[in-house]
Amino acid sequence: MANKTLRVDYIARVEGESSLELHIHNGKVGTVRLSIFEPPRFFEALLRGRGFDEVLDIVARICGICPIAYQMSGVHAIEDALGIQVEEPIRALRRLLYCGEWIQSHALHIVMLHAPDFLGYPDAITMARDHGEAVQRALALKKTGNDLLRLLGGREIHPINARIGGFYRIPSRTELASLAEALKHARDEAVETLRWTAGFPFPEFVRDYEFVALRHPDEYPMNAGRIVSSAGLDIAAADYETEFIERQVPYSTALHSVLKARGAYLVGPMARYALNRDRLPAEIRALADEVGLEPICRNPFRSILVRGVEVAYACDEALRLIAGYEPSSRPFVPPEPCASIGYACTEAPRGILYHCYRIDADGTILDASLVPPTAQNQDVIEEDLREVATAGLDLDEEVLKAQCEQSIRNHDPCISCAAHFLKLQMHRT
């Protein structure tokens, strides 16, 4: 193949605005650039000078898809700084809130954004004419997730009920129980969705990622755990910046995060599942086995199956939490500001989300550092693209472009968060 440039100016079906540029020189893939051109959003600077109790309302605005993740990493980091330990019912409600976000975010990506790639449709609207039942299931799952967010978070977009120390208002047992029937139905919809995706044609493609995720002694990780990796990393959130570094690249408004020692790494469902499959209940592991999902999945095109397993798990976990819920005697632990620094990492749908806040004695935020999952996955996405393009050099240009876009969507990038992305440019010279 001659020298050429392939370009996708706006990558569709991802959260945010980005483009992709591939340079092919003498039949070899050269530069691969995933450019995020969303304007930089300066949230870390916006937080400086604000009160610690304003943080959750501000960081919830970073993302319309995963506001809970931002609120949860924020609340845990500030509580770490202030030395607050919440009661078990509050901890359970936070995990339940996260279940709602995983359900609605994963259901949206699996069916509306990713499935059209495998089935050869330009979008979910066209796909819905032939696969209406699958789309109806996704809408029902999304609604159930949103119902959880609305009850616990006050509203589904940019929720308002979480606060430092707990919640402004905690639900009654009756209110939570009212969601149980819908969650049981959602569990069935999740299993059907997983079985549907298991029949998709998956390219043979394997990558040797370093997986990074949280790991908890007992739980499939959401709100708590140490940061571990498939290469032996095992650290507390407080040591994140010792091991990881964010760097600027000239072609993107988003920072790229790498492991100081080893470079690119992968966060998200594939990493969580590879490092924590043993923390899933036996029924969920059996479901993964039934659809042929290997214990460690290294084919990013099969990440759609991992998301499906996680949706089913989130429904089960939500039902377990609702069944065992006993309301706390008080909705929140009153916070007392003090000069301190706090760290936290939680598992957003797309992977670990790191927050760090330095607070002064009156509770003013002096410094904030936020590292979203998509910033952490960008090097891996570019490496995936290089391999996909290398394997597909002889393909028709439009086919190769489509495969490259699908490769990016494998990781469900949230560009708005990362800029805090997609057009594909392929240059052949």
Next chain:
Amino acid sequence: MTGADRPSVLVVGVGNRDRGDDGFGPAVVRRLRGRAPSTVRILERSGDALALIEDWDGMPSVIVIDAMAPISEPGRVHRFDLTDSPLPIGFAPSSSHAFGVAETVELARSLGRLPQCLVAYLVEGEQFRIGAPLSSAIAEAVEDVADRIVSEILRKLKAKGKRLHA
């Protein structure tokens, strides 16, 4: 509730009150509360547009009010019957990542989940700044659109009444 007084018309104002002219839809439905007949269900929606499919489930007639980017004159109101055809190109924004009202309507059409009658009133906005009030031209259109919708609802209910008594 009998069949005669079950809500048969849904009016949804779509938009964010805190984003300038995007608050047009919510402003119109606030104006309609107390004016529209009690058998009309009125909703304000600022979040996930896909939820509209659930909102209008089982509702024979739906009117959606939204703001749009300016294409000719801020404050100009466009009425579209979307029952049998999508929003014309130029009125349907395309987004790389979000499902807006236009995409939601077409998804519902693919799924066979459109109401029997779906009408959209769209106003051309001037600005969508965070925290800004409605621009004067857009604010002036609120009352006019509310009047047009009340008339449209009364015509629909009258036609329904004739069918019921026929």
